[in-house]
Amino acid sequence: MLRLSKLTDYAVVVLVRLDAGTQVQTSPCIAATTGIPEPTVAKVLKSLSAAALVTSQRGARGGYRLARPLEDIPVGEVIAAMDGPITLAACVDGSVTECESLALCPVRGRWDPVNEAIQRALSAISLADMREAAIPAVFRVPPDADLVRVPRNAELGHSNASR
């Protein structure tokens, strides 16, 4: 279904959440305000930090902060940070590992225009666009909710219900 991983979905939520407030935010805090389990939030933030989409501050009173405003983060970059480079087919990216039956492989490079089209589409949409997209005001996060300090195990029961 061409679906992207759930981690990428979380990453967008986390990044939008991180946009509220200029203070650094800790991963337990973000977990509490988004409803995503804390270890998962930590994992997402680590990946985002590795991709230089957020900056981290270690130690006590540390946390995470957006490296750039949401307007400057295309959604394609988030996907690439979480799921790796965007390549539809196997024979597309730099790894020219040569399909074994080379004389018969008719796939070679065939998906390139499709990949480019998707890349373009994903580069044209920024997280700021997604932030405001079709979300009722009820779901908007209050801009100062990041200031609440919550204890470690404040779980909100976001364990998936659909299985």
Place this chain on the structure above:
Amino acid sequence: MLRLSKLTDYAVVVLVRLDAGTQVQTSPCIAATTGIPEPTVAKVLKSLSAAALVTSQRGARGGYRLARPLEDIPVGEVIAAMDGPITLAACVDGSVTECESLALCPVRGRWDPVNEAIQRALSAISLADMREAAIPAVFRVPPDADLVRVPRNAELGHSNASR
């Protein structure tokens, strides 16, 4: 990595192969000329037939035929036929199963513009575009190769070598 399934890749190969010649082509024949294992080709063709991208003729001397010229088949339709509807996130399609923590779920509808952009990109590219895209002449299939009748087990060793 936003990768599409290998079956979809095969589907494009099979459809392009099916474009050569006006005769119906059997799945063993297509398997032999493309190097894809025969049962897999059969599975792909069944899905394509269910999606009305190819028409089938049963019985002896039966086979498959393109339902439309390649120019009229956008690649997005092939992906939808093989992998189901194109939806990036879980909360997007018609199944409004309401994320459990509804008041906190900030994802709702957020991916819609991204989905639409991708849909547009995939609708704009037809299989005819992919047929000619960046393929050295060596890999082009000869237009009359479909006439050869091959025995059932003519395998070409297309089992993946990279593992």
Place this chain on the structure above:
DNA sequence: GGTAACCGGACCGTGTCAGTCCTGATTGAG
């Protein structure tokens, strides 16, 4: 009637992913 081909399933091994946990390294506060 026999044979060749499609039809519609069921079936299973494998790989990937979501999610958790653990052990360090770092830094501010007391």
Place this chain on the structure above:
DNA sequence: CTCAATCAGGACTGACACGGTCCGGTTACC
């Protein structure tokens, strides 16, 4: 100086989807 809070970077595991195969049944041509 010591301690606690926080990030860093792994390893690990269970669940699930996917690729691939196979089988019995049906249809149509010779």
